[in-house]
Amino acid sequence: DGGITQSPKYLFRKEGQNVTLSCEQNLNHDAMYWYRQDPGQGLRLIYYSQIVNDFQKGDIAEGYSVSREKKESFPLTVTSAQKNPTAFYLCASMGTGSHEQYFGPGTRLTVT
Amino acid sequence: AQSVTQLDSQVPVFEEAPVELRCNYSSSVSVYLFWYVQYPNQGLQLLLKYLSGSTLVKGINGFEAEFNKSQTSFHLRKPSVHISDTAEYFCAVSYQGGKLIFGQGTELSVKP
Numbered sequence: 001d002g003g004i005t006q007s008p009k010y011l012f013r014k015e016g017q018n019v020t021l022s023c024e025q026n027l028n029h030d031a032m033y034w035y036r037q038d039p040g041q042g043l044r045l046i047y048y049s050q051i052v053n054d055f056q057k058g059d060i061a062e063g064y065s066v067s068r069e070k071k072e073s074f075p076l077t078v079t080s081a082q083k084n085p086t087a088f089y090l091c092a093s094m095g096t097g098s099h100e101q102y103f104g105p106g107t108r109l110t111v112t
Numbered sequence: 113a114q115s116v117t118q119l120d121s122q123v124p125v126f127e128e129a130p131v132e133l134r135c136n137y138s139s140s141v142s143v144y145l146f147w148y149v150q151y152p153n154q155g156l157q158l159l160l161k162y163l164s165g166s167t168l169v170k171g172i173n174g175f176e177a178e179f180n181k182s183q184t185s186f187h188l189r190k191p192s193v194h195i196s197d198t199a200e201y202f203c204a205v206s207y208q209g210g211k212l213i214f215g216q217g218t219e220l221s222v223k224p
Contacts, residue, residue: 004155031210040121042202042214043156050210058211090155094210099144099163101212103155 003027004104006091011109013085021076021107023091030096032074036060037088037106046089049074078109085111114139116205118215126223127195133188133218135203144206145186147177150217151199159201162186173197198222 004025013019025032031050035043045058049068063082068074074093078085088108092101119134137143144163148156160171167179177188186203203215 006155033211035214040216042116042216043212044214045211048211088153092156099206099210100146100158100161101210103148103157105155106153108153 004091004093004102006089006104006107008107009105011107013109013111015111016080017111018077018079019085019109019111021078021089021091021109023074023076023104025072025074025091025093025102025104027093027095027102028071029093029102030071031094032068033092033094033101034058034064034066034074034076035090035092037090043090046076078111085109114143114205114207114213116203116213116215118201118203118218120218121216122219122221124221124223125193128192130191131189131193131197131220133201133203133220135186135188135215137184137186137203137205139184139205139207141207145177145179146204146206146212147171147175147186147188148202148204149173149199150202156202159188193220193222195222195224 007022033048034046047066049055065077090106091104094101115138117136125131146161147159162179170176200217204212
C-alpha cells in the first residue's frame with residue numbers, strides 16, 4: 001500500500017533533549033511538509049522540501065531542523081531551543097503537478 | 113498575507129439534520145481551496161478540493177462545497193449528517209508552490 005508513515009505514534013521526552021520524528025513516504029512524491037497542530041490553532045507549517053537536498057523554513061521554523069537526504073524520507077528534529085514542543089506533528093507529501101497533500105497519521109510529542 | 117477563517121469553532125447538530133461549515137479566505141489572486149477531515153488522533157483526509165471549473169464541488173462521504181469568488185468563501189455542506197461524521201474539519205488554501213494555510217478548524221459534533 002502506498003502512503004506516509006510516521007513513527008512513533010506517541011513520544012515522550014524530558015525537557016532539554018533533542019528528539020527526531022520520522023516521516024517516510026512511498027508515493028514517489030517530490031515535495032514533503034511538516035506541520036504542527038495545537039488545539040484551536042489549526043495546522044502551522046514548520047519546514048518544507050520540494051526536492052532532495054533542499055528545504056525551506058515555514059512559518060514557525062525556530063527550534064526545529066530537518067534534512068532531506070532521500071526522496072522518501074524527511075525527518076524532523078525538535079531541538080531543546082523549541083520553547084513549547086508539546087504538540088501533534090503531521091507530515092505530508094505532494095506529487096509534482098498535483099495540488100493535493102497526503103498526510104501521515106501524526107506523532108504526538110509530549111515534553112515534560 | 114493570505115489567511116483562512118473558519119467562522120465556527122464548534123457545530124453541534126442532530127443526526128440526519130443538514131449542516132454547513134463556513135470558511136472565508138483572503139486572497140487577491142487565484143487560489144486552490146480544500147476541505148480536510150480529521151478523526152481523533154489521526155492525520156488529515158481530503159474531503160474535496162476546488163482547483164478550477166464548476167463552483168460546486170462534490171467530495172467523499174456526501175459532502176459538497178461551493179466556491180464563491182465574490183464573497184471569498186468556500187462553505188462545506190452536507191444535507192443529512194451521520195454520527196460517523198463527528199470529527200474536526202479544516203478549510204485550507206494553497207499558495208506558493210503548494211504550501212497550505214489552514215483555518216483554525218471546526219469541531220462537528222453529531223448527536224443522536
